[in-house]
Amino acid sequence: MRFSQRIGKKPATKSIQLETIDEDLLNGLWNMVKIFVLDKIPKYAQYGETEFDHFSNILWHKFYKLPIDTIPEYDFQTEKFIRDSFFKGKWYDVYDFIEFLASLEFRSVNTHDFIEAVNNLLEREFSAYRFIDGKIAPISNKIEVEEIQQSLDQVNYFTSLSGANIHLTNALDKLSDRKNPDYRNSIKESISAIETTCRVLTGESTLGKALNSLESKGIKIDDQLKSGFDKIYAFTNNKQSGIRHAIIEEHKNPDFDDAKYMLVVSSSFINYLVGKCKTLGITIK
Structure with a gap:
């Protein structure tokens, strides 16, 4: 000072x-x-x-x-x-x-x-703002920046997670657009990144089934944590949110905080899953 x-x-x-x-x-x-x-x-x-x-x-x-x-x-x-x-x-x-x-x-x-x-x-x-994966994004918390960057590095490293990489990158791009940010579709891309990762790990078609099937792979997720992600997924599928459904007249417009939260949470969960796989010796191609 x-x-x-x-x-x-x-x-x-x-x-x-x-x-x-x-x-x-x-x-x-x-x-x-x-x-x-x-x-x-x-x-x-x-x-x-x-x-x-x-x-x-x-x-x-x-x-x-x-x-x-x-x-x-x-x-x-x-x-x-x-x-x-x-x-x-x-x-x-x-x-x-x-x-x-x-x-x-x-x-x-x-x-x-x-x-x-x-x-x-x-x-x-x-x-x-901070640089994340070569893009200047409206995120300044050091821990949040590191979580997102680590997640992008993880999904870029494994060939089978290339779809999740595309979704996360799109989520960051839509959040980082300084002239015309698209928060709704940023949230959609973030949750799709989790979906894709879980599908790759379990082969299940939906996030709910995939979360339940992770235990068969040896990945034990705390019931409260799993319940939390079920609720987040339900929010994105809620017609009132207009995120994964057609927008109806009465809907809540997601804002920057909503989109940033979803990107950080999705990144953290992907890091969590990949970390669990490494610890348990589960191969990710």
């Missing part, structure tokens, strides 16, 4: 930044771009196109959606354009840009270090 914060002249903490980016966070994000990306990409080549030229072409074509013949002649002018666009953009434009950079593959850029540094900054500056 700084001196000014200790004596009460400046607040010790600030509000979580959900749909805003304050000056400290904006400057910090630009510094991450400069240090880990722009300053790492070589701007000189003995012959032909430089790596920075290639980077600029991709940026103009895929991100800015501008004609590549409008790229400035000199590198410092190109970087100035990038900087001006960054600082003039809305809060979601900034995150779009950061996310886009993390999706690129350049030999001179260490994407892992970039993402880690950005996440540390987001935490320090009280952003409501």
Whole structure:
């Protein structure tokens, strides 16, 4: 804590930044771009196109959606354009840009270090967002982030769980859409990820039957825990929720908290099941 914060002249903490980016966070994000990306990409080549030229072409074509013949002649002018666009953009434009950079593959850029540094900054500056599986998601709790990331890693590792991987990824994508989040279908994808995982492990066609059949595989689930997931599944099948059925006039619109809860719970349960299988020596292909 700084001196000014200790004596009460400046607040010790600030509000979580959900749909805003304050000056400290904006400057910090630009510094991450400069240090880990722009300053790492070589701007000189003995012959032909430089790596920075290639980077600029991709940026103009895929991100800015501008004609590549409008790229400035000199590198410092190109970087100035990038900087001006960054600082003039809305809060979601900034995150779009950061996310886009993390999706690129350049030999001179260490994407892992970039993402880690950005996440540390987001935490320090009280952003409501974190990188998860290459996407910037509106989840800031460290434990929740780790649960979701671990689950995505698990279902990506096992070939038989590729369907669950697709559902979890879709759930995260729909929750993470900063301009048009789809909470209802995010919840649907989250519960489908559990369904798919249970079906792979038991061969049963429904989640209810699969949960009951897990014991035949040696996976003992506490009755209260199983009852809890039965109720969650019943909620998603409730016509009032409009999640897995046609939307009727009287229905409750799920919100961000509902969708985040379902994603975290689904991820945790998948981690739980995979962990149980490993402990009991049950093979997952």
